[in-house]
Amino acid sequence: MRVLVADSINEKGIAELEKVAEVVVNTNITHEELLESIKDFDAIIVRSRTKVTREVIEAAPRLKIIARAGVGVDNIDVKAATEKGIMVINAPESTSITVAEHTMGLMLALARKIHLADKSVKEGRWEKSKFMGMELNNKTLGVIGMGRIGSQVVKRAKSFGMNVLVHDPYISRETADEMGVEIVDLEELLKKSDIITIHVPLTSETRYLISDRELDMMKDTAFIINCARGGIVDEEALYNALNEGRIGGAALDVFEEEPPKGSPLLKLNNVVLTPHIGASTVEAQRDAAIIVANEIKKVFEGGTPQNVLNMPVLDPETFKFLKPYIVLAEKLGSLVVQATPGKIENLEVTYCGELAEIPQQDILTRTILQSILNPILTEPVNLVNAPMIAEKRGMIVTEGKRSESGDYKSLIVLNVKSDKGEFSVEGTYIKEPKIVKINDYKVDIKPEGIMLIAKYKDLPGTIGAIGTKLGEHNINIAIMQVGRKEIGGEAVMVLKVDQEVPSTVLDEIKELENVYDIVAIELSH
Ligand SMILES: NC(=O)c1ccc[n+]([C@@H]2O[C@H](COP(=O)([O-])OP(=O)(O)OC[C@H]3O[C@@H](n4cnc5c(N)ncnc54)[C@H](O)[C@@H]3O)[C@@H](O)[C@H]2O)c1
Numbered sequence: 228m229r230v231l232v233a234d235s236i237n238e239k240g241i242a243e244l245e246k247v248a249e250v251v252v253n254t255n256i257t258h259e260e261l262l263e264s265i266k267d268f269d270a271i272i273v274r275s276r277t278k279v280t281r282e283v284i285e286a287a288p289r290l291k292i293i294a295r296a297g298v299g300v301d302n303i304d305v306k307a308a309t310e311k312g313i314m315v316i317n318a319p320e321s322t323s324i325t326v327a328e329h330t331m332g333l334m335l336a337l338a339r340k341i342h343l344a345d346k347s348v349k350e351g352r353w354e355k356s357k358f359m360g361m362e363l364n365n366k367t368l369g370v371i372g373m374g375r376i377g378s379q380v381v382k383r384a385k386s387f388g389m390n391v392l393v394h395d396p397y398i399s400r401e402t403a404d405e406m407g408v409e410i411v412d413l414e415e416l417l418k419k420s421d422i423i424t425i426h427v428p429l430t431s432e433t434r435y436l437i438s439d440r441e442l443d444m445m446k447d448t449a450f451i452i453n454c455a456r457g458g459i460v461d462e463e464a465l466y467n468a469l470n471e472g473r474i475g476g477a478a479l480d481v482f483e484e485e486p487p488k489g490s491p492l493l494k495l496n497n498v499v500l501t502p503h504i505g506a507s508t509v510e511a512q513r514d515a516a517i518i519v520a521n522e523i524k525k526v527f528e529g530g531t532p533q534n535v536l537n538m539p540v541l542d543p544e545t546f547k548f549l550k551p552y553i554v555l556a557e558k559l560g561s562l563v564v565q566a567t568p569g570k571i572e573n574l575e576v577t578y579c580g581e582l583a584e585i586p587q588q589d590i591l592t593r594t595i596l597q598s599i600l601n602p603i604l605t606e607p608v609n610l611v612n613a614p615m616i617a618e619k620r621g622m623i624v625t626e627g628k629r630s631e632s633g634d635y636k637s638l639i640v641l642n643v644k645s646d647k648g649e650f651s652v653e654g655t656y657i658k659e660p661k662i663v664k665i666n667d668y669k670v671d672i673k674p675e676g677i678m679l680i681a682k683y684k685d686l687p688g689t690i691g692a693i694g695t696k697l698g699e700h701n702i703n704i705a706i707m708q709v710g711r712k713e714i715g716g717e718a719v720m721v722l723k724v725d726q727e728v729p730s731t732v733l734d735e736i737k738e739l740e741n742v743y744d745i746v747a748i749e750l751s752h
């Protein structure tokens with residue numbers, strides 16, 4: 228496995244990765260160089276500098292994982308990655324405290340004019356009266372977005388004696404009560420706050436969340452801080468508001484364009500600017516690097532990472548329960564694609580028994596269904612992109628649940644229709660995967676190795692004739708099972724054989740009297 232580290236990360240993360248992969252560190256890589264070299268890598272680690280665009284993703288046939296050593300993934304085309312079956316992971320918890328502390332630093336700098344006082348002293352002046360500040364105590368802080376970082380800011384602000392208003396449409400009343408904050412709409416927050424701090428992701432909804440109209444609602448003495456993402460605050464509108472004295476000051480760690488070359492904001496005194504260092508502490512960078520390195524290791528070792536942004540994360544209990552059925556599902560998918568004649572147009576999957584009791588359908592879809600689809604769809608698919616590819620191919624896939632599962636705790640039932648016929652199979656897991664029904668006939672067979680499935684008329688001599696034909700071609704029968712509903716009616720025979728069965732032999736068997744059809748299937752052990 229090969230991992231490209233495209234932005235600088237802590238060496239501890241690199242050392243972890245080197246235990247399982249060849250690691251190439253190129254933290255000055257240009258977009259053009261990335262487009263050229265990404266084809267040789269299984270994983271890439273980035274921070275906010277490197278843009279992982281659709282173009283990059285499409286030039287990356289080997290890529291399995293895009294890791295963001297940090298939080299924001301607005302520099303990664305997550306949709307394009309999902310379509311290609313590439314996992315996108317991040318290290319969401321790693322930097323929250325660090326960013327919250329940086330926010331408090333900027334708040335204090337604005338309140339006490341630390342940036343200006345520092346400059347003045349270094350330039351040889353002693354202007355005590357010029358730097359009259361403001362206490363944070365008893366002031367109102369408006370927090371826009373109370374997620375991981377926002378809530379850490381709230382805790383710290385409270386310890387400074389601040390009253391906190393929060394605007395976040397997605398948090399519950401209980402969370403607000405637990406944090407001891409008042410939830411308000413954006414307008415009220417803007418009008419009442421002495422300091423406003425932004426901690427939302429950059430999305431189409433939050434782009435220019437703060438522009439002329441919102442800045443005009445702020446007190447003329449109020450400060451605004453953006454440690455989230457450039458583009459959430461309209462910088463031109465901000466400059467005008469600051470320049471015209473319509474607000475008191477601003478602190479920015481992030482910019483629409485980084486670095487903010489030629490921005491008029493660089494010339495204003497009532498502005499504190501830092502070069503996107505909100506997450507830059509030894510502790511946060513060490514944690515971010517180690518977290519993503521371990522996630523990549525997990526993926527390479529076939530495990531389930533925790534911080535995947537484009538597939539569901541399973542708790543260990545659910546994963547333990549589902550794991551055998553994921554193995555079974557892959558075998559069932561492989562069986563139906565080989566046993567069904569023609570192009571599959573319709574796939575109906577029914578989860579029965581305990582499997583049907585999993586409340587979140589999403590988990591079954593992203594694990595069991597996708598494992599069934601893996602072998603059915605011929606282009607490389609994985610747990611991330613399989614349903615999308617099925618849809619693109621015009622295959623109608625439906626899922627259902629049934630609490631009843633006969634003699635078994637859980638059952639997966641597949642009914643398949645193609646342009647040339649139909650096939651159905653039922654499987655369960657009892658210490659190992661088992662096929663318990665084929666085309667409505669009861670069987671009991673372990674789905675592995677070379678299997679023959681024959682449809683024939685249940686008349687004396689037919690089974691013997693098939694066995695003889697195989698014997699003539701030196702094909703040894705290891706296991707044989709038959710299923711029928713009535714004497715003399717249609718029956719199904721499943722044979723496990725020790726050698727491959729050439730198609731010419733299958734054709735000879737199809738010629739036998741009372742044999743309707745026979746297919747050979749090969750399943751992994
Ligand atoms: N400056 C830095 O170096 C730095 C470091 C880490 C993260 N960040 C940025 O901070 C952002 C927040 O990080 P986090 O870990 O707290 O994320 P988070 O997902 O835990 O929290 C984001 C919060 O924003 C809320 N939200 C979403 N849309 C909103 C809207 N329109 N109005 C109000 N609230 C809204 C969500 O409900 C959530 O509670 C990241 O997306 C990243 O862009 C910056």
Ligand SMILES: O=C(O)[C@H](O)COP(=O)(O)O
Binds near residue numbers: 275276296297300504
């Ligand atoms: O979203 C993040 O994690 C921060 O913006 C940090 O970005 P960086 O890793 O480029 O410092």
